[in-house]
Amino acid sequence: MNIGIVGLGLMGGSLAKAVKKYGIAKKVYGYARSEKSKKEILELNLVDELVDIQRLKDECDLIVLAIPVDNIISFLPNLLDIDKNTTIMDLGSTKEFIVKNIPNEIRSNFVAAHPMCGSEKFGPKASMDNLYEGKTVVLCDLEANDELHKNRAIKVFQDIGMRLVFMNSHNHDVHACYMSHLPHAISYSLANTVMNHEDPKSIIALAAGGFTDMSRIAKSSPNMWTDIFKQNRENLLNSIDLFEDHMKKVRQMVEDEEYEKLEEWMKKANTLHEIL
Template identity: 45%
Template sequence: MNVTIIGLGLIGGSVARDLRKAHFATHLIGVDASEKHAAEALEINLVDEVLPLQQAVAQADLVVVAIPVDKIRRLLPQILDMIQPGTTVTDLGSTKLRICEAIENHPNRRNYIAAHPMSGTENSGPSAALEGLFEGKITIICDQEKSGPQHLALVEKMFQCMGMNIAYMSSDEQDHSTAYISHLPHVVAYALANAAMAKENRHIIFDLASGGFNSTVRLAKSTPSMWGPIFQDNKQYIVESLDMYIKHLIEFKDSILNNEEKMYELMENATKIREVLNGSNPSLIKNEEKIIKLYTK
């Protein structure tokens, strides 16, 4: 099977590594706007060749789009214009509603599967690609009823061979859910990094920084050119999640100042997240909606 991957950074490159290892792809074709990244991807054997977009799409049985979400919205209709009748197209963007709206009425809409694999690191570029990045993680497939069954089955098979579990929801539900569990943590990391950078004598802070600070602020190393468009695409739900987070910050601040007993209650309640993340309490993780309710209580 010929697989064309558009965008040879962390996500696209990691997909390429897994598809090659699983023998899912017999030939990997790359497309990247950066000549440097394209050359690097060839050098480290992420792909077999790099071609211009139209040639790469024309030769593909499956097209995987792994570029920033604003660029996906602009490029996806063109890709669907170029494909052969049997070609399958999927994207890996972190937001889905506006992308799906951009091709809602396209004549080749059924060739397209909207997907979001929930995995990544703060690093970028072809050299950041990791084999096994997606193993054991969840990918969300959105609005699957709008996709042709043969195209849906191919993309499901791709994610399964990468070791992923699959969840299904509407594109709007996806954006709402990921605002809390993916996008909000990135906003918080950027804000925390800026707060530390704004502190006088900040070199002392960074000299003292260890595991807690480093793990919390790690996401602030993520590329703004990727995350800025995500924040803009999903601003409604991200602002909603931020308002809820700010409410809880204020409540915690007030408890520290005025009510020590309440402070401990808030901390004890927060530790229940361990049960959700470890899967030790099925009643708490029955579905995505209940996880979101933990954040919006």
């Protein structure tokens, strides 16, 4: 099988490394737009060859869109004349808006996937051959896919060591919001709060107190995350409201010096132990 990867940043570059490592692809082709990315991809030897869109379509059995979620949708018109045996797959963090915008001509080819792994790092240099190993991939609305495409996508994710979860795209977006998009909004807010208030010297000296972990994902790509917030807007607004209820609650309990109630509320959060 030949695999073509559109976008060779953290997700795409890591996929290129993984399919090579496990001998899944005969050839790995890459497509990138910026000259800077192209140079990095070649220096890192991420793909066998960088090609244009036509060659991607001519030579690949599987084309993976590893680009920001808005770009996925704007890239699709390039693929309308794809062979019926060529699989298209995306790796975006939102699913419902993407699925709704897949043109009918390629709906059965297009497998909507969200590998739940990542890092705050981005770009070709951030790619790792073990990013996907042991992690979960959510596959959405597979009933819309031909067996060939569904099975090919499933096999690739299994072969690179992923655990499969199946969900409809609407439910995916709700869950992904609470487990990923809301935490990112919070982390960006915390990082901005602390950097406005604290000097760099204190941040470096005192970072071990919880801030390092809580602010790590605030280093994530603004371009990518703006698109995710845009596409999952309603769920994000709802989740922020629920989170804000808790922030108001903890503030009120501290203000009113209701420390027994505060401890009970912390104990509820502690039950996370039993799950994670």
